Amino acid sequence: MEPELVEVRDFLAAHAPFSELPRDVLDALPAQSTLRYHRRGTILLRPDDRVTSLIVVRSGAVDVHEQGGGLVERVDVGGTVGVTGLVEKGPYGFDVTAVEDTLVLELPAAVFHRLVDHPNVGTFFLEQQVTRLRQAVESVQVSETGGDVLRTPVTDMISGRVVVATPEISVQEAAQLMRTERVSSVLVLHPDGRLCGILTDRDLRNRVVAEGLSVTSRLAQVMTPEPVTLRPDALAFEALLEMLARDVHHLPVVEGGRPLGVVTSTDLVRLERSNPLYLVQDVTSQTTVEGLAEGAARLPSIVEGLVTQDASASDISRVVTAVADALHRRLLVLAEKRLGPPPVPYCWVVLGSQARHESGLGGDQDTAIIVDDRGAHDHDAYFADLAAFVTDGLVACGYPRCPGGVMATNPRWRQTERAWRGIFAEWIDEPTPDALVGAAIFFDMRSIHGQAELCERLRAHVLSRTPGARTFLAHLTKQAIEHQPPLGLFRGFVVEKSGEHQRTLDLKHRGVGPVTEIARVQALSLGSPAVDTRGRLAAARAAGRMNPGSVDDLLDAFEFIGYVRLRHQAGCVRSGAKPDNFVAPDSLSSFEKRTLKDAFGVVRSAQSVLAQRQPLGLIS
Incomplete structure (x- = not known):
């Protein structure tokens, strides 16, 4: 191997992820790469460019800017540029500029895609940000106390046999059955065994006694028809959320239309007081x-x-x-x-x-x-x-x-x-x-x-008008991209500079807030009735407005930032302070700092893509 190629190989071998490559693959890379020199101020990539090669900084440094001018990161010796463009194969979305006289190695797209077949390299490149973020989301949901009561399968909470009746029996017969079996509900079945309704103690009180109905009334007249049900693989937490949202105290567990049992609010309270x-x-x-x-x-x-x-x-x-x-x-x-x-x-x-x-x-x-x-x-x-x-x-x-x-x-x-x-x-x-x-x-x-x-009716009327309101959507888009995540030079945190919360990160207005604003713009541009952020992003994905992988990444970022925010608020409660949204970076672990930076980077990328696709020119 020629001396200059040896030097390139040794350089690559000293930097991840190339250091993880098999020797023969690493030895072949120098001959497949191109060395290019860029004077200070040279633009290597523009937002509308399609990336054709992986750029590895050999000496010097380059800055990656959003389309609006905000600095995303500075990449110095050993760092890489262009991975997102190579993976998504669309416009890159960022400006890349040499901030000093710079040498770069360019590895063609075909070489890059062969490299990612190697497990360690693939993890580093293709999943560098996404996997770290997703693993972080999963890891923070591990119980600190070892308690897993809310993850208990609902089938483990069902006690006793299923008490059933037909729609034709009388209310009195149903009440007698409930008394005999010592249960607070009875499931009502079609002749073929499928669930068609439920009668509870509350139904007897509110729909029979309070309304003065005769005890000879048919069960079909007073039962709750087509009740909300749970799948057998549902967890206690899902049952809890359904009961909270729907203000019910009984949820039948059903498989193939046939009931396996009932989970009650008493079961949940007993499970975790x-x-x-x-x-x-x-x-x-x-x-x-x-x-x-x-x-x-x-x-x-x-x-x-x-x-x-x-x-x-x-x-x-x-x-x-x-x-x-x-x-x-x-x-x-x-x-x-x-x-x-x-x-x-x-x-x-x-x-x-x-x-x-x-x-x-x-x-x-x-x-x-x-x-x-x-x-x-x-x-x-x-x-x-x-x-x-x-x-x-x-x-x-x-x-x-x-x-x-x-x-x-x-x-x-x-x-x-x-x-x-x-x-x-x-x-x-x-x-x-x-x-x-x-x-x-x-x-x-x-x-x-x-x-x-x-x-x-009001929401339906409003949503019928928003998809075509281009100036309105442009203003909302501008708001969504103006609230930048607190990530600055060299991927360092940008803290509040003055006021009561000086030297902290605002995880509401500069963390979860931009995600909700992006989702709102997407939903209103579609006329989607979804209100929650996750539902709105899902609608954008289904409509082809957002790349599925980008939606998953943004949801992971939303989850992790939200988790750190809630964890901070719980800490405030523990210390007797009023809960807020301002977190001091020094209070974060190295794991939380690194993952927050990944999450902020994902949000910033989503803002950049939104800015390209919405008509900001209408208000500029």
């Missing part, structure tokens, strides 16, 4: 704001327990949201008892993270009211009093008022359905940056109480 279902049950039985506040005060310690178990950030956020939903609903019931029935139908809606089922600890209130179009000005006094009662109650329960005034107590956010359509039309048809900064969360809207059809 400190689980959130117990708290939600407690909330729904309270008759005073003081009682609700006492219950809400237990939520932080429950979240701390979930963090130390093998629960994901997604699951924990759904639990936090379910408790918040329960508090809202109970306060609204108490308000209506105090004020009397509403003069016209209305719908109480939540916005932002609660609407997306992505709540963390320490969040404030974001609420609004949609009033039926029959509502007159005279009716507003009732809804103003209702909003004041609920808002004050939420403050007592630990949910501070929204600093921006996005609450149903603000007359601006207490409107008829017709008026709401006009407000959304203004945002969509004549968008301005200042207006949309506060309005974006209104596109994350979910019904909590009242006539849900008012919310659903």
